[in-house]
Amino acid sequence: MTTILRETSARDPLVLVSTWRAHPGHEADLEQRLTDELDAVLLHEAGVPDYHLVHRFADRGAMRRWLDSADRDALHDELAGIAERVGEPERLSGLEPWFxxxxxxxxxxxxxxxxxxxxxxxxxxxxxxxxxxxxxxxxxxxxxxxxxxxxxxxxxxxxxxxxxxxxxxxx
Structure with a gap:
């Protein structure tokens, strides 16, 4: 996945999209764990191995707090046993995230x-x-x-x- 960075104001709403690929046999585990992530939307198409986790943030500060949080680190530690992250998260702003x-x-x-x-x-x-x-x-x-x-x-x-x-x- 290509990282998309745009110059935005510190107050622009942002979206962070992370892509995860389940280890074989752990698809249901990954989907359940990502579904339990309350502050994000899970996008997955049947038959495709990638799961996209979409976080929406009010501004750059809120996104930075999430990226630096212990909750995010714990989620990544949990997911490491059942999946791997594909590429780097994409950071989007404006109308781009809707598409x-x-x-x-x-x-x-x-x-x-x-x-x-x-x-x-x-x-x-x-x-x-x-x-x-x-x-x-x-x-x-x-x-x-x-x-x-x-x-x-x-x-x-x-x-x-x-x-x-x-x-x-x-x-």
């Missing part, structure tokens, strides 16, 4: 899923907000749409879109 969580679909599917999420927000913005900001200077008015759109896409729409379209995105 990585469903298996890195082709760009055209990511584009279409983003469009499905963005289009209703643009229509709502034009209907509800645009008439009330016509008097503002162009640069300020132009900044409002991406500010509102990107915030809502990251925190509201993409979790819903990727959950609804997850099976199609992963195919």
């Amino acid at each position: 990585t969580a469903v298996g890195k679909p082709p760009k055209w599917k990511m584009w279409l899923a983003s469009f499905v999420g963005a289009y209703p927000l643009v229509v709502l913005f034009q209907w509800l907000a645009a008439p009330h900001v016509e008097h503002l200077p162009l640069l300020l008015r132009a900044a409002l749409l991406p500010l509102v759109l990107l915030s809502l896409m990251t925190y509201v729409m993409m979790p819903v879109v990727t959950r609804v379209l997850g099976g199609w995105l992963a195919r």
Whole structure:
């Protein structure tokens, strides 16, 4: 697995994706142990040996606390007997984690899923907000749409879109 690092603000939400491969005969043990990990989501496709553990963090500090924690060390010690970590964890931010969580679909599917999420927000913005900001200077008015759109896409729409379209995105 390739490590993906992006320059982000210390306050940007982050996702850390670790991949584990069970030792033969320990698949059920690994799945059970990773499922018991309450602060993460387990992604596994039947017939594929890799299990992806997805942790979401509010910011870089929260991620750093987890990476340096005794709980993480204990989890890794426990898993060492039944699995091996594949590559280094991937650190993602912005909209990227929503697509990585469903298996890195082709760009055209990511584009279409983003469009499905963005289009209703643009229509709502034009209907509800645009008439009330016509008097503002162009640069300020132009900044409002991406500010509102990107915030809502990251925190509201993409979790819903990727959950609804997850099976199609992963195919």
